[in-house]
Amino acid sequence: MEQHTVPNHTRSQPGTRPLTTTEAAEHLGVKPGTLEVWRVQGKGPTYLKLGRSVRYRMADLDAYMADAARVSTSQG
Secondary structure (H helix, E strand, C coil), rough: CCCCCHHHHHCCCCCCCCCHHHEEEEEEEECCCHHHHHHHHHCCCCEEECCCCEEEEEEEEEHHHHHHHCCCCCCC
16 A cells, blocks of 8 residues: 655644634634624635635734734724
8 A cells, every 4th residue: 555645845834734713713812703704895814715614824814913003093
């Protein structure tokens, strides 16, 4: 029986696995339904569509939070 191995450069490194909507919502401090609504509205963090599954990269979630940072209530 032939065994297939995944080359090291294609394996996920620890902490790089894309997150589910529930996991991403927990990371952002919002409800999963909020992320679902944002996707329909074209808002929120960038996401991956893998077949029928939606996933979020941690780097995209962190970039979204960094972009949302404000120092004054008068900022957009």
